[in-house]
Amino acid sequence: MAYKKFSADQLFDGEQMVAENQVLIMDNNGVVEAIVPATDAGEGVQHFSGVLSPGFINCHCHLELSHMKGAIAEKTGLINFVYDIIRLRHFSEDEIQDAIALADDEMTRNGIVAVGDICNNALTLQQKITSSLYYQNFVEASGFTAVVAEERFQRALQIRQAFSSHSLPASIVPHAPYSVSEVLWEKIIHLDGNDLLTIHNQETIPENELFLERKGDFLSFYEKMKIDISGFIASGKTSVQTFLPRFLQEQQVILVHNVYTSAEDIRVSKTAGMPQLYWCLCPNANLYITGQLPDISLLMRENCSLVFGTDSLASNHQLSVLQELKTVRTHFPEIPIESLFNWATLNGAKALRIQDRFGSFEKGKTPGVVLCKEDLSQCDRLL
Ligand SMILES: [Zn+2]
Numbered sequence: 001m002a003y004k005k006f007s008a009d010q011l012f013d014g015e016q017m018v019a020e021n022q023v024l025i026m027d028n029n030g031v032v033e034a035i036v037p038a039t040d041a042g043e044g045v046q047h048f049s050g051v052l053s054p055g056f057i058n059c060h061c062h063l064e065l066s067h068m069k070g071a072i073a074e075k076t077g078l079i080n081f082v083y084d085i086i087r088l089r090h091f092s093e094d095e096i097q098d099a100i101a102l103a104d105d106e107m108t109r110n111g112i113v114a115v116g117d118i119c120n121n122a123l124t125l126q127q128k129i130t131s132s133l134y135y136q137n138f139v140e141a142s143g144f145t146a147v148v149a150e151e152r153f154q155r156a157l158q159i160r161q162a163f164s165s166h167s168l169p170a171s172i173v174p175h176a177p178y179s180v181s182e183v184l185w186e187k188i189i190h191l192d193g194n195d196l197l198t199i200h201n202q203e204t205i206p207e208n209e210l211f212l213e214r215k216g217d218f219l220s221f222y223e224k225m226k227i228d229i230s231g232f233i234a235s236g237k238t239s240v241q242t243f244l245p246r247f248l249q250e251q252q253v254i255l256v257h258n259v260y261t262s263a264e265d266i267r268v269s270k271t272a273g274m275p276q277l278y279w280c281l282c283p284n285a286n287l288y289i290t291g292q293l294p295d296i297s298l299l300m301r302e303n304c305s306l307v308f309g310t311d312s313l314a315s316n317h318q319l320s321v322l323q324e325l326k327t328v329r330t331h332f333p334e335i336p337i338e339s340l341f342n343w344a345t346l347n348g349a350k351a352l353r354i355q356d357r358f359g360s361f362e363k364g365k366t367p368g369v370v371l372c373k374e375d376l377s378q379c380d381r382l383l
Contacts, residue, residue: 001027005045006369006382007038008052014346014360014367016338024052030366030383048371052382053341054360055113055368056321057348059280060198060256060309062118063127063135067091067099068314075291078204079217083224085314093123100127103319107310108132110320111370111379114349114358116198116254116309119170122162129166136352137163138198141188142175144227149184156188169196176200177239178207178218185246196353197247198254198280201240202261204290211239241268247275254351256280256309258294266302278351279304281343283327284318285311296332306343307351321348326376 006024010017013035023041025033038045065085072084104127107115114134117124128135141156143149156172163170171194174180180188188194202208209216214234222229235242240261247253253275255261261279269277279299286293299306310319325340345367349359358367369383 003027003033003044004383005041006048006052007041007045008048008050008371009374010051011035012051012053012338012341012345014054014362015342024361024369026369026383030368032361032363032365032367034363035361048382050374051341051372053111053370053372054345054365055358055370055381056111056344057114057116057307057352057354057359058107058112058310058319058321059116059254059278059307059348059351060118060282060311061107061115061319062312062314063100063103063115063124064096064119064121065089065312065314066103067096068312069099069317072314074288076289077217078289079206079221081289081315082221096123097126099313100124103313104131104133107319109381110318110322111368111372111381112319112321113368114352114354116352118173118198119159119163122159125162125166125168128163128168134352134354134358135168136196136354137168137170138173139163139170140175141172141184142179143184144179144181144222144229144232146181146183146231149181149187152184153187171196173197174199174243176203176207177243178210182246185243189246189248189251195248195251197251197275198256199243201255201258202238202265203257203259203286205260208238208260211235211237211242238262238265240265244269244274249273249275251275252278252351252353254278254280254307257282257286258299259286259290259292261294261299263298263302266299266304269304277305278307278347280307280309280351281324281328282309282311282316283324283331285309285315287327288315288317293331296328296335300335300339305347305351306339307348308344320379322370322372322376322379329376 206216
């Protein structure tokens, strides 16, 4: 068996930068064999300048919205963003499919190997059947009034079936706290085997206002959308404190955005009976939509398991985990580079439950190999 042997200025193994003069050895199928000292690596080592890392995991994307690149104005707030998505998302199927194929290719070139992808339809199915990327499909259900719950749930089941019939992993997930009724929530949570979940969380201030005091911009949003919320009672708690206890303890949940998450929210998230949580950062989408970033230092201090997502091209200029990492580096220079790479690789793989194949250079895995420039401006796929 012939081997590929890589070394670089820095070698990140999924958890840390390994000592200098180490060589990554993989077989021709991209299976990790070992990391060994250069003196034991023998002939044929290729040396690169920059950082070598396992392939990146993008825990939050909406591939089906790729055709909306540049369609929505920046920094107009989440509620206007949601209006625009609803108003502008309809394009011809050819345009949508072309954009999906380009976005899949863009992620591949940007060193991404696996994606947690939100689906409101099955338009991405054909691309995913042939793609070299691994996709965990999160079929999104929404509907804030109880009367539509059954119809929306049945629709989500059909979409999930479209993916699972091609052996593509798929679960049904609640869209956001402000868009899922308790009736629909119960159907999702208690669906057999549906235990890898995600939800948009605390992306905007009005989301907390709604649950704390039944006030704020969501009330006019519901009115404009003709959604009757007469049955909605504020819990008196923030959104995340309201919905987290509704998940089951054995479920694993990726919380996406977390821009307005407080220390108290995190404390409550760690109390007994809560699901296993991963906190997904989508900094470039946050800057695009509201201009605000989560308190990443706080999340880190509180030992939250952090991962990265690109969100969609409707709210980002590119689909690149490395660019997300770079943005965090710019705004939080005190965060060690090793932590950022760990969130982008092994943590992401654990969040999607694919750490047996992806996320680190452990023997037997096929994580892909990415070479990043030291300043994080660019990366290339080596394998
Ligand atoms: Zn999203």
